[in-house]
Amino acid sequence: MVPSNRVGLTQRKPSAVPLDTTAEVETPEHIRFHYRIAGPARRALAYSIDLVIRGLIVYAIFILLILTFISGDVTEGASFGAIAVALFVIEWGYYVVFETVWSGRTPGKRMLRLRVVKEGGYAVNFNDIVLRNLLRAADILPGIYSIGALVMSLDTRCRRLGDLVAGTMVVVEERGMLGQPLVIHPPPTPAELATLPSRPPVSPEEFEAIELFLRRCGRLSTAREDELAEMLAPNLAKRMGHPRVTDASRLLALIYHRLTVGEATVPDPVVTPATGRPRGPWG
């Protein structure tokens, strides 16, 4: 008999953590950064690149030693000793050395723009680097990083065992690009501007929406552009007393131009965080 008050199956607690692959870090200055967590595919790719590089290093050392051996400079034993040490260093030390010298990056990670950081967004220290890389020996079990992959799939920050112990995570270092300034093309003609009131009745939220829309215009298909513009433009047109809209996105561009450039040529005051953003006439 199922108790009648059991409704738990259909009720779900809203998750406190957003379902995406970013890690938020708050600094002592109360600034929040977002790091994009590197997923298993990207890390596996970086691993393969490093594996190839390690293979090539071993190969190069091998060739070098054969050459010195043939030339008779070193004894056979010393060559084999050197190979064994080299194998050891490449097996256990490759990651430790690179992540120490390049602050959390190896050649493979560098190519895929990955970096190991502490969970607080700090740079890793030597202790963490040693721990996370020695524990590869556990993550790799029972072959092809099965345990590591399992642990990563259960963790919101895609950390393998080594990361968990060392308190590190692997992030994608995105190099954001500064967008181009917004240019209305073709430039608004005086005739077009004459149809607009000198203070178009637009709320701050609407203004933001227009600006975001215009910045995305170049990346949208014409049909999508029209569809989005049609959501806002008719309302604004009605408010301004325009009978009907012929070109919705053009109207939005004109409104934006009027609001930003204005009619008078007042020099731009420099916007600083301290003074805040001056509001439009709608307050």
Added chain:
Amino acid sequence: MKVHTQDEFVRAHESRWRHLETLLERKRALYQHSAVEISRFAEDYRVVCGHLAYARTAGFGGDLVAYLDSLAGRAHNALYGARPLRVGALWHLMIRRFPRALRRHWRAFGVANLLFYGPFFAALLLTLKYPGFAGEVLPKGLLERMADMYADAHSGREFGTDAAMAGHYVHNNIGIAFRCFATGILFGLGSMFFLLYNGIVIGTVIGYVIYRGNGENILTFVCGHGAFELTGIVISGAAGMVMGYALVDTGGRSRLESLRACGPDVGAMIMGAGVMLLIAAFVEGFWSPSGIAAPVKWSVAAGLWLLIAIYLVVAGRGGTR
């Protein structure tokens, strides 16, 4: 009336952001720059943090916020990052952190010793009493080869052979110890297995060689480097078990926090063990097989065991750092 737009905001501050970006692009780490540059960097970082907060509240476009987010994040990483490794820190590790961490986890070290030396002596005695036991543990061929290896007293080899063996020991023994450590994350089971396994195998081999009448040769050979090697392996296992135990007894924390809390100590222990094993490999490669008289080797070995015991008990006591 005018509205202040994203473009104006960008125009007003772009040069500052670009400047910060070029500093971040440099190959040199931040601490290698001049004092003036560093303080300029810190100031720029704080200003960019302000810009980021402003851009978020002003509702500027996602691209701009993402750009500032990444710029501030990278600057933060560079500004707050310490140098990852200093020689002084390594010295500090060996002289203080390592012995201290080991003493803090003396229980784990004790258990690891039992897990290693228990089976070691059991296998040794069993082999001496019932030589057939060795054949149950290891293949006959391997045992015979080991016995033959120690048929003659070591009278020194060429440098080349020594170097080859030293390299082999670095690769093999430290690898074993590291694996013994890493598999401890599986609730300590891996470390326990490797300690037991190595104890049994080493005990059996030594027992069998003694049974075949070459006991003096093998003991004279292993006594020197054994001080570093066996202790190093036991410490690796202990470090692995500390990690495994942190998952079992979390002390009221989440398993993850408990695991992370043991990180610094475990790191110190395994690095210390690594250094000991490195020393062991070279002693084993160059000193142990040399033709030096057995009494000398035995005295030196006794000195080394004593030295290590004193080091582990005394080093890093007193002082706050």
